[in-house]
Amino acid sequence: MSARPDNRPKALVYGLAVAGVSTVRALLRHGHDVIAADDTITPERLATATELGVELIDSSVRSVDELLDGCSMLCPAPGVPETHPIIEAALARGIEIVSEIELAYRWEQQRPGGPRRMLAVTATDGKTTTSKLAVHLLEAAGVRSIDAGNTDTPLVDALDAVDEVGNERYDAFVVECSSFRLAWTPTFRADAAAWLNLQPDHLNWHRSMNAYEAAKAQVFANQTAADVAIGFAEDPVVMAWLAQAPGRQCSFGGPDADYRVENATLVGPNGTIAPLRSLRRRLPHDVTNALAASALVLETGLADAAAVASGLATFVGPPHRLERIATINGIDWYNDSKATTPHAAAAAIRSFERIVLIAGGADKGVALSSMAAEPERFAGVIGLGATAPNIVELFIAAGVNAERVVDVQTLERAVTQAAEWAGDGDVVLLSPGCASLDQFASFEVRGDTFRRLVAALSQEVSA
Structure with a gap:
């Protein structure tokens, strides 16, 4: 591993917007030497870099090889596409590329007392609502959690959040996993991971549809036999990847799925979850989101059916979604x-x-x-x-x-x-x-x- 003379590993954070700033702070907290670079240098970003105590380099005045010199790690912001020269240069030089959820996962494994539970949600559409619903169900069960990752709160920030007396704020995390973050996750794994659907998207970021699909598939890739992989029964691509998942496999949606609607009731492998009429809105995607979120919290044992029923009846979806x-x-x-x-x-x-x-x-x-x-x-x-x-x-x-x-x-x-x-x-x-x-x-x-x-x-x- 390349390192600075003081033996601290050196990381390049590329892109200094919300996720990039959080990544810089987290890397500094964990003992890394950090430099930052961006394609767009603004007075606000320069001021932020000064506040953080890191150098912010304009990528137009420094070659990618110069930027990566001495670095053992590249941490690209979510907006940096797979085809960007900095990505290609890092891959060519064998420099590890990791997203902020990968960093957070690694650090959580080192937590005294062991890592807290992580649930993951990925999809082309519906991941935000399902993540927020899973958090709501966990709260109904008395589990303090947060939706992090591809949200207003990067996972690296959620890990270190404490309450007013200094105690850890969260018992579990629901990680909303965009393909941008999953693309660079060589070890990230979740105790339960739900993949809701796959449709063409972000082809201006990924090299191809195959690359987009492969990034999504990382949500299952590192699971163990003790974990649960949850897939949408009516999406053949998702189900093909589910069949290869190393974790215990579970389906939702569709008449023969493990989690399904039967006689106007949401049911799972252990029976009734909640009457369909208890959902505040019952459009088809509302129902499948409810089934996926229920599977996440029930299959991990973090909530029971009574808590799930209570949470489903009181959940109000986020704005801008129908x-x-x-x-x-x-x-x-x-x-x-x-x-x-x-x-x-x-x-x-x-x-x-x-x-x-x-x-x-x-x-x-x-x-x-x-x-x-x-x-x-x-x-x-x-x-x-x-x-x-x-x-x-x-x-x-x-x-x-x-x-x-x-x-x-x-x-x-x-x-x-x-x-x-x-x-x-x-x-x-x-x-x-x-x-x-x-x-x-x-x-x-x-x-x-x-x-x-x-x-x-x-x-x-x-x-």
Whole structure:
């Protein structure tokens, strides 16, 4: 292992945004010498580096070989793609590449008294809601936990969190595992890992669909026979990987799965979990998320059926995920801004009979055709942003009335147009199927903007 003269291992953290800053702090706490680099140097990032006491290097003025000189480890931020020169250089030189969840896992194994339990969730769509639901179920069972990783809280921060008197804050962790983080996890393992689905996504980050799939498969790869691997019974790719998982294998969804719906009741291998009617919302993906989260906490013994039933009945999902935000003149308006993939948008579309759809945004390099698979559902389609021309072409080709398919570019115009088109029995659905970064800082900003515009419309109609 390459090291500094004082024998401290040297790590390069590439990308100094939220996860990168947390990784720098954690590496310093654990005795590493750290340098940081970024493709974009801003005054804020320079100030952060100064506060951390590390050098921040502009990658445009230092070669990748110079940046990696003397480093034993590269810790790329989630936004650094597999094709980035720093990744290729590290691979060529045999320098270990690790994500922040890999670092956290290694450090947790060294914890006095032994590691705490880790549950993992990965998917193209649904991982945030399922992770938060699993945390809610654990809390109902009296287990202090947090959703960490691909969330507002990196796992390296969650490990070291303490309460006001200095005691560890969490008994267990639910790790939301993006492919960006799983790609660099040679040893990370979870006591229970759930893989919800796989659809084309992030092909502007991964080298190929095969690389994306392989990254997701890391969620099972390092498990032992004592762990449990949980897969969605109706996704053949997930089930193929589940069959190879070294842990105990468990399925959810589908009539013959271990965790399923039977006679309007959620059931598992040990019997009844909860009546379906107890869920606050019962759309198809709500049910499969509930089954997956239930399997995670029940199969590990961290919660019993009574706690799960209580938690399922009280869970309220996070915003921007098929969230009803208003009813105007009898027409429901839904904010599904988190649907940044065609797969997620298609699931939302299947939830309603007649829709005025607002879709489009930044191109992620994936086909949008699944969104238009059922053209009879659309009372209108309104295109947004960079992919709006593709949206218009796709839906007209699918058979939607061309007079009811339009490219308006902006969300403001989309809301106005949707209000004109929506009639009795319709819903207005913002489910973009695309990323937000062509026009908005995040899907949350896009969803909040939509919410404000619809609130203004409601006030105007009521005036």
